[in-house]
Amino acid sequence: MAYLRKLDLAIESARKLARIGASTNLVNLLRKMRPADVAVIFGNLTDGERLFALRSLLKQDGDFVASTLSEMPPEEAASLLAHLEPETIADLLQKIPVDDATQITSKLPPELVERVLELMHVARSVDVVDQLQFEENTAGRIMNPHVFALHEDMTVGEAISTLQRKSDELEMVFYLYVVDDRHHLVGVVSLRQLLLNPPSTPLRKIMSTDVISVHTSTDQEEVARVVSKYDLMAVPVVDDENRLVGIVTVDDVIDVLQEELTEDYFRMVGSDAAELERRTPTEIARLRLPWLLMTVLIELIAGAVIHRFDDTLGTVILLASFMPVIQAISGNTGLQSATIVVRGLATGHISLKDWWRPVARQLRTTLILGGILGALIFFVGGLWHGWQRMAERGTWFDPVFGFVVGFSMFVAINLSGFVGTVIPMISKRLGFDPALTAGPFETAFQDVVSVTIMLGLATLLLQWMA
Structure with a gap:
């Protein structure tokens, strides 16, 4: 602080x-x-x-x-x-x-x-x-091409002398990479190994040949996943012939993670992380307008759905009070699910091969959330409508109205969680950026679905509520 x-x-x-x-x-x-x-x-x-x-x-x-x-x-x-x-x-x-x-x-x-x-x-x-x-x-774009390497024929003593002589030129010396005559990456040696072995020991006898590396064409997010997965301070970069051409250090990886997180967040709300700094107001408006137009189009569909059930709303006007509640909760549930999946795909914690695992996990979560919130809305709606119609019905609780709004909440939450989980994975499979499929589209889509579910169910049970 x-x-x-x-x-x-x-x-x-x-x-x-x-x-x-x-x-x-x-x-x-x-x-x-x-x-x-x-x-x-x-x-x-x-x-x-x-x-x-x-x-x-x-x-x-x-x-x-x-x-x-x-x-x-x-x-x-x-x-x-x-x-x-x-x-x-x-x-x-x-x-x-x-x-x-x-x-x-x-x-x-x-x-x-x-x-x-x-x-x-x-x-x-x-x-x-x-x-x-x-x-x-x-990796090729973010690497430092000035990487320190030792020849495999060097002895420990020669390696230490070379390291001392070039210490000012080195970006980091946690790992010492070993190469052959053609600069192929053949091994890695730690500083600890240099200190614990006799000066006459050849590097090829103490080096580890199981070197974790990335190709120059590897996406920077994948580089970050490799560094995180294996707890590395740096990762070597090689070309098509396995020649050592650079190194990506952990500070570069932190920059990548921050950049990707910010980028995904802004994309999920239909914006661009760089727009505030590099674009004019006109360019920003042009960038965001397509997303807003898409949202308007979907919300107009929601408006058409509501118009389709004018008679139902006219008969039970209290339904209109619960529409924004169900829309907001289901939309937020879907957005939360989409956020978790997008970051999981980016960090490697979610694999498309095992797509059913996150779907099943989100379904179990939304069943719990939908059950709790649906029950809450059931009692609130039943009490509210029952109190309004107590003089006509002779009871302070209307279980039919409570069921309509409570069950609609339950279904909308589970459906939004499923859609928020599946759509980013489908986008990833099709080669699109999953962050672009969430945000405004997800929320607007849930508005249409939740309204349709509630008003459709209310119409079916209208004779018991009116």
Whole structure:
């Protein structure tokens, strides 16, 4: 809590200093903080304040700016850099890891990318261009190509000497990968093994040949699942010939998980995670409008269903009071189920091969929820309608009305849980993003179904309620 409070105070102070143009004080404030914290501060400033802070920092400490950019989401960093001169952009991108530079470069305007690459040092430019050849959101795009490797003919003593000599160049040294003459990945050695074996021991005798690796074309979510499943600090990346070409570290995986979670969440509500930062209001409206139009269309169907049962509603007007209750509860149940399945598919906890397991588990859950909530609505509806008609019927409880609204709630909850579980898996099987099938569509669909169930059942039993 103290850390968050300190960060909140820093954000407010940075805003005030940027607004009044106090560049010296602003730079002094930001340089006292870690680059990761400055990245958070930048994310909470307006475009004008952020650009003022960036230019102020650039005059004092370019290396600190580069470290901050490396900690920012690529879209935000690229949006900020686009306001600078190409020479400045190239200089900053050369000071950060290749994988971060590649991610940021890929988000820059196309006309600016070519100029920036021309201004970079040849070696760095080649590295970035090579990584840009890989598809977005793959291991090849997010890996660091500068991976430390040892030859299998080396001895333990030689390996330690090499490690000490190149320690400043290494991103991480939890695992030491072993390669052959053609740079094929043939094994892995831990630091503990190097320390516990005699200096004359060849690496091939102590290395583990069962190396967990990913291909350059592996989706970044799958990379994250591999790291999580096997509790790795890093995973090597290989090409078609099993040659070691890069490494993905755990910090990259955390960024991937955060990105995917945010992306799935925004998609489930019919939006885009990047829209708030990179799009104009017109573009945002154009992006969200199709989802809203689809929702309007489905809700109009619900309206047509309600119109079809005008006579029933006119006879038992209290039914209208329970319609939003059943719609809201069933819609939320379906959305909860869809959220669980979407994240399960993304993390690997749910497999399409065993599709029936999550369906059965959700069905057992919704049976319990539907039973409890259906019983509650049964008593509430029965009491409410019975109290209204007590003078006519001579009783304070109407079991028929209670059954209509209670049973409708029970069926709607179970059906929404089933649909919310199955639709994302069907989408995944068909090759679509399951996050796109939930959200507005799921909720609107349940509105139609729940209204149809309740009013249809009420019409069948109308003579006992009227």
